[in-house]
Amino acid sequence: MTASNISPLKGLEGGDSSRAIGNVLRxxxxxxELASQKQVPxxxxxxxxxxxxxxxxxTFRALTNVNLTVRKGERIVxxxxxxxxxxxxxxCFNRLEAHQEGEITVNGIRLHNKMxxxxxxRKNVGMVxxxxxxxxxxxxxxxxxxxxxxxxxxxxxxxxxxxxxFLERVHIPEQANKYPVQLSGGQQQRVAIARSLCMEPAxxxxxxxxxxxxxxMVSEVLETMTSLAREGMTMVCVSHEMxxxxxxxxxxxxxxxxxxxxxxxxxxxxxxxxxERTKLFLSQILSH
Amino acid sequence: MLYQDTVESxxxxxxxxxxxxxxxxxxxxxxxxxLASTTLGDIMRPVIGDxxxxxxxxxxxxxxxxxxxxxxxxxxxxFAPLKAQIGIVxxxxxxxxLAFFKVFNLxxxxxxxxxxxxxxQGLVTTVYISAVSLICASxxxxxxxxxxxxxxxxxxxxxxxxxSFFRGLPLLIQVYLxxxxxxxxxxxxxxxxAGILALSLCYGAYMAEVFRAGIQSIDRxxxxxxxxxxxxxxxxxxxxxxxxALPVVIPPTGNMFISILKDSSLVSVLGxxxxxxVSRTIGQPTFRYMEMLITAAVIYWxxxxxxxxxxxxxxxxxxxxxxx
Ligand SMILES: Nc1ncnc2c1ncn2[C@@H]1O[C@H](COP(=O)(O)OP(=O)(O)OP(=O)(O)O)[C@@H](O)[C@H]1O
Ligand SMILES: [Mg+2]
Numbered sequence: 001m002t003a004s005n006i007s008p009l010k011g012l013e014g015g016d017s018s019r020a021i022g023n024v025l026r027x028x029x030x031x032x033e034l035a036s037q038k039q040v041p042x043x044x045x046x047x048x049x050x051x052x053x054x055x056x057x058x059t060f061r062a063l064t065n066v067n068l069t070v071r072k073g074e075r076i077v078x079x080x081x082x083x084x085x086x087x088x089x090x091x092c093f094n095r096l097e098a099h100q101e102g103e104i105t106v107n108g109i110r111l112h113n114k115m116x117x118x119x120x121x122r123k124n125v126g127m128v129x130x131x132x133x134x135x136x137x138x139x140x141x142x143x144x145x146x147x148x149x150x151x152x153x154x155x156x157x158x159x160x161x162x163x164x165x166f167l168e169r170v171h172i173p174e175q176a177n178k179y180p181v182q183l184s185g186g187q188q189q190r191v192a193i194a195r196s197l198c199m200e201p202a203x204x205x206x207x208x209x210x211x212x213x214x215x216x217m218v219s220e221v222l223e224t225m226t227s228l229a230r231e232g233m234t235m236v237c238v239s240h241e242m243x244x245x246x247x248x249x250x251x252x253x254x255x256x257x258x259x260x261x262x263x264x265x266x267x268x269x270x271x272x273x274x275x276e277r278t279k280l281f282l283s284q285i286l287s288h
Numbered sequence: 289m290l291y292q293d294t295v296e297s298x299x300x301x302x303x304x305x306x307x308x309x310x311x312x313x314x315x316x317x318x319x320x321x322x323l324a325s326t327t328l329g330d331i332m333r334p335v336i337g338d339x340x341x342x343x344x345x346x347x348x349x350x351x352x353x354x355x356x357x358x359x360x361x362x363x364x365x366x367f368a369p370l371k372a373q374i375g376i377v378x379x380x381x382x383x384x385x386l387a388f389f390k391v392f393n394l395x396x397x398x399x400x401x402x403x404x405x406x407x408x409q410g411l412v413t414t415v416y417i418s419a420v421s422l423i424c425a426s427x428x429x430x431x432x433x434x435x436x437x438x439x440x441x442x443x444x445x446x447x448x449x450x451x452s453f454f455r456g457l458p459l460l461i462q463v464y465l466x467x468x469x470x471x472x473x474x475x476x477x478x479x480x481x482a483g484i485l486a487l488s489l490c491y492g493a494y495m496a497e498v499f500r501a502g503i504q505s506i507d508r509x510x511x512x513x514x515x516x517x518x519x520x521x522x523x524x525x526x527x528x529x530x531x532x533a534l535p536v537v538i539p540p541t542g543n544m545f546i547s548i549l550k551d552s553s554l555v556s557v558l559g560x561x562x563x564x565x566v567s568r569t570i571g572q573p574t575f576r577y578m579e580m581l582i583t584a585a586v587i588y589w590x591x592x593x594x595x596x597x598x599x600x601x602x603x604x605x606x607x608x609x610x611x612x
Contacts (some may be wrong), residue, residue, distance in 0.1 A: 029308060070367070094516055095382075096512055096515060096516060119518045119520060122515065122518040123518045125516075126516075127513075129509060129512070129513065131509055133507075133509040133510060133512060133513035133531075134513070135510065135513070135528055136532065137531050146527065147517045147518065147519075150519065150523055150527065151517065151518045151519065151523075195517070196516075196517075199517060199518065223405050
């Protein structure tokens with residue numbers, strides 16, 4: 001990505017432009033080359049397919065007729081103001097939340113409230129939470145081994161190998177025998193990513209993985225996510241890290257009031273947003 | 289932990305106002321009883337003359353001496369390091385309670401003579417009943433706690449009725465109800481199983497509430513993370529939630545254990561030869577009630593103390609994932 005790609009943003013935000021560029025540059029330069037954005041072919045397998053999904057919390061409608069298809073290898077970033085239903089949407093994808101209308105199919109399995117094979121779905125869908133949610137009573141290593149051992153029945157020695165492999169992948173194999181509270185926020189989030197990867201999921205869901213972190217720890221997590229993206233992991237990220245979105249996303253989705261307002265390739269999305277809401281949101285998020 | 293501030297506060301027992309007011313309080317308190325006829329009065333004979341004739345003057349002197357000793361004691365202890373303070377105070381209190389027992393003029397040979405039987409028959413039965421009840425109560429409690437938290441109306445109704453009923457009735461009445469009531473339904477239990485059943489059901493009801501609170505104290509994010517990995521309800525409960533709830537419930541559960549140990553004495557009404565019953569039975573023919581009751585009391589206390597030690601060990605063990 002070059003400076004000329006960034007410059008149109010300046011006009012958009014009006015305010016302190018250096019901050020916005022800083023935001024973009026947080027992602028290491030090497031990974032920004034990914035922004036060549038090879039189009040994932042339409043023929044690729046659909047990992048997640050949501051059709052006309054609606055969800056209510058009591059009488060409050062949190063999602064309204066959401067349609068979204070995630071194909072194998074696609075990297076999608078979802079953004080939108082607080083309370084717009086981003087978390088709700090991706091939590092529906094592994095059935096942490098139930099939807100009431102429409103249809104969600106994950107890896108060929110339709111999600112509904114009488115399903116008996118929800119584990120089959122969750123095995124294949126990794127999730128990383130805003131607040132890490134590591135298991136505090138287990139060591140980092142055990143956090144990573146638990147899934148393969150108890151769900152897939154992998155023997156302990158092999159589970160350990162898998163865990164170490166993915167801890168290496170997120171660059172913290174040396175912390176393997178510590179407890180989560182002994183790690184920094186950024187390290188904890190990377191362990192959480194490794195824990196999900198150990199299940200070798202078909203798709204990873206990220207729910208604002210960096211928003212609970214101190215600024216200096218954001219980049220280490222983003223780097224991890226970027227390298228995952230580069231290796232072809234299918235990902236759906238709720239994130240306000242616009243630099244990350246520009247660098248890795250195939251599509252950026254903007255949600256508001258429980259609806260998908262706009263979606264597009266990052267370049268179009270950031271430089272030429274169509275809706276007033278999107279423009280307002282982008283100007284707010286890039287100017288603070 | 290009441291996490292201490294890093295600034296050292298002034299030692300309370302070295303503040304003049306504190307020592308002065310302690311002195312005044314102790315003096316006032318010990319003016320009330322007439323201590324002239326005790327050993328202390330005897331020791332003070334050179335100052336107050338014949339203790340029994342000393343009257344008001346003797347009282348004041350004795351109370352004054354006690355107050356001075358008390359204050360010197362606390363001031364001196366104030367200088368010791370923490371561990372030593374704890375040890376010294378424990379030893380002093382222990383000596384004072386021994387002095388209190390001495391008031392009863394106990395017949396020591398009688399105690400030594402009967403102690404072995406008290407232990408081999410009484411204590412063994414007590415420990416057996418308590419241990420079995422404790423295990424059963426814990427199992428019942430976990431099931432009841434999960435039932436209460438489950439969305440299942442049927443399970444909730446049964447569990448809440450159970451806890452309400454068994455927490456609401458005095459244990460003694462439960463013991464009678466089970467021992468005398470069940471045979472009416474054709475189920476004849478001998479005394480020990482009936483006692484164990486009563487204790488298990490009663491303490492299961494209390495512990496159900498403890499466990500429920502423990503399970504509820506675990507952050508929702510833990511459930512979500514566990515589910516997101518693919519763990520079902522059983523795995524989530526066994527591997528994620530209960531292990532984290534355990535350290536939370538250890539202190540109240542320790543209470544319950546100690547309480548079961550002591551309440552097992554209620555089973556003596558069924559004629560079970562447990563500690564309380566044995567001590568009363570031995571004391572009866574010779575009218576040496578106090579000897580046996582105090583011995584039993586000390587034994588109960590020693591066992592409870594063991595449980596306390598076990599509890600603090602466990603707490604320390606589980607504190608390790610909280611270290612920073
Ligand atoms: N358990 C719940 N019960 C009732 N309402 C809820 C619940 N969870 C979320 N909501 C509501 O649903 C809406 C969408 O919530 P959601 O958490 O998906 O927002 P979000 O886009 O992730 O916001 P944020 O950026 O703050 O995380 C919000 O208005 C919220 O108040
Ligand atoms: Mg959210």
